Amino acid sequence: MGRMHANEALIDDELLLRLVAGQFPQWSGLPVSEIPSSGTVNAMYRLGDSLTVRLPRIAGGVSDIEKEFEWLPRLAPLLPVRIPTPIALGEPADGYPWPWLVQEWIPGSIAVAGEVREPVGLAEDLASFVRAFRAVDLPGGPAAYRGGPLSSQNEETRKALVQLEGWIDTGIALAAWESALAATPPTSLSWVHADLMPSNLLVTDEGRVAAVIDFATAGVGDPACDLIPAWNLLPAAGRHVYREALEVDDDAWVRGCGRALSMALIQLPYYRNTNPGIAANAQHVINEVIANLSVPPDRK
Numbered sequence: 384m385g386r387m388h389a390n391e392a393l394i395d396d397e398l399l400l401r402l403v404a405g406q407f408p409q410w411s412g413l414p415v416s417e418i419p420s421s422g423t424v425n426a427m428y429r430l431g432d433s434l435t436v437r438l439p440r441i442a443g444g445v446s447d448i449e450k451e452f453e454w455l456p457r458l459a460p461l462l463p464v465r466i467p468t469p470i471a472l473g474e475p476a477d478g479y480p481w482p483w484l485v486q487e488w489i490p491g492s493i494a495v496a497g498e499v500r501e502p503v504g505l506a507e508d509l510a511s512f513v514r515a516f517r518a519v520d521l522p523g524g525p526a527a528y529r530g531g532p533l534s535s536q537n538e539e540t541r542k543a544l545v546q547l548e549g550w551i552d553t554g555i556a557l558a559a560w561e562s563a564l565a566a567t568p569p570t571s572l573s574w575v576h577a578d579l580m581p582s583n584l585l586v587t588d589e590g591r592v593a594a595v596i597d598f599a600t601a602g603v604g605d606p607a608c609d610l611i612p613a614w615n616l617l618p619a620a621g622r623h624v625y626r627e628a629l630e631v632d633d634d635a636w637v638r639g640c641g642r643a644l645s646m647a648l649i650q651l652p653y654y655r656n657t658n659p660g661i662a663a664n665a666q667h668v669i670n671e672v673i674a675n676l677s678v679p680p681d682r683k
């Protein structure tokens with residue numbers, strides 16, 4: 384995978400070995416290996432058998448590392464599935480300009496759209512996580528990234544639609560987006576993960592949720608933010624169970640669809656040449672939304 388962003392830091396095994404040796408000598412000498420990931424903001428490495436390391440690729444990821452170090456230990460006891468446990472916060476050094484995070488290693492496989500073994504069980508697990516997260520009552524929570532009004536994403540979404548002309552059915556995609564914009568906004572906000580992409584879900588061999596990772600976007604926002612797995616991961620049977628388990632009304636469902644679609648539309652042209660995993664899932668979301676949207680009479 385090539386560099387995805389302008390001003391992206393150069394990160395490799397040798398840099399990580401130097402950082403660990405200089406700041407955490409108790410782990411010096413442990414083997415390191417890059418964790419294959421479609422993540423766009425952080426490079427991920429395994430350190431020994433029981434640790435992982437997250438290093439921001441860009442300056443915009445620095446606040447995410449600090450947020451996770453502060454909030455993950457407070458959230459973990461309140462959630463029904465495992466989430467990463469921060470172990471240590473590294474400092475800039477050896478030419479690397481930003482803080483970095485050491486966490487525990489959590490076993491599991493990355494979820495993949497189209498390869499869901501237990502759609503109903505997975506949907507139930509995800510709904511249980513989302514319900515618990517919505518019930519979190521920790522004061523002073525940060526605003527969730529992408530958790531504000533959908534209108535704040537309108538300009539970037541429409542720009543992406545122009546870029547995707549001729550690639551997808553932009554007419555149907557635009558209709559779906561405008562329906563989301565017209566939906567009634569939430570009457571209350573809650574804690575949300577806001578980035579329940581398949582790459583942030585670890586599953587067991589049996590296809591159930593083993594852990595939820597990457598809380599960089601988490602905070603307080605529109606509860607519909609966490610409906611995106613209905614389009615980026617779950618097949619039809621799981622999608623129905625997920626909606627029922629979360630008791631989602633029509634407006635929230637349409638907003639959730641709009642949020643999933645907006646993310647995918649923006650991601651596809653940006654990452655199509657540098658991050659095949661993200662691009663493939665973005666195309667999957669767009670296909671799912673278009674396939675499940677009622678076709679206008681003049682298109683039948």
